[in-house]
Amino acid sequence: MLTLYRTLMYLYPAEYRREFGEEMALVFEEARIALGNKSPARVWFYARESVGLLAGAVCEHVHALTLSPESNSIRRLNMRRFPISTIALMIVILAGVVLAIESAKAIQVKYDAGVVSVWDTMPGFVAIGLALVCCAAVAGWAILFALHRSGIHRLSDVQTWSDQR
């Protein structure tokens, strides 16, 4: 379970993980041991921890993107660490959406097999819209990657004056 916990920690930004990852895993392990073998409590505990981790990861990414004045991680675009955790988070969200669509289809088949699916009647603009969103995301990522390769994010580190006067 600790391994799964540590794996889920990869949803957090790398900086956060380095700062709190080990400590969080220690606390998780202490809490898990303290629970003992009470099955209902364990199920509730794992559910709470999973939801807490996912919500925490989303909050941390949102915080990183909203550029708090004291954080310069976005000012520097922090691109080296951005894609891995974000891609993992996007996969989780995509899996959730696909699961929801499949569940909705199953419900539709079960209760109203005669009704034509909305996907069959809807014009192709949904597909086009999705394709456009994907293209925009790829273009955005490509721009960030190109900026990172150009080294522009290091400009904020450039010292334009001499320390020795």
Added chain:
Amino acid sequence: MTSLPLTEPVFLVLLSLAEQPRHGYSILKDVEAMSTGRVVLSTGTLYGALQRLLRQGWIERFHEDESSRDRRAYRLTSRGRKNLQAEIDRVRHLSRLASLRVARKEA
């Protein structure tokens, strides 16, 4: 951004640290005990709150035991204590006001 009024979990975390410095697990258990089991924090929620409080300078982190690199404890800073006191005053004022209003209605 942590600002007044505080959310209940953050308020309880600060109250827990007001008494003495604590490490993560100790805060979890204390918050649960203070709220008589009503507020049970996950590690994700706890460390999200701790990180915000650290960022705001309301709490600080230190090594409780030099032999353990990962076991760190947290304590209130003077800024955190001042803000906690302001929140306690706000809650006290609200509570007094509520009692007065209810008593007036009943009279």
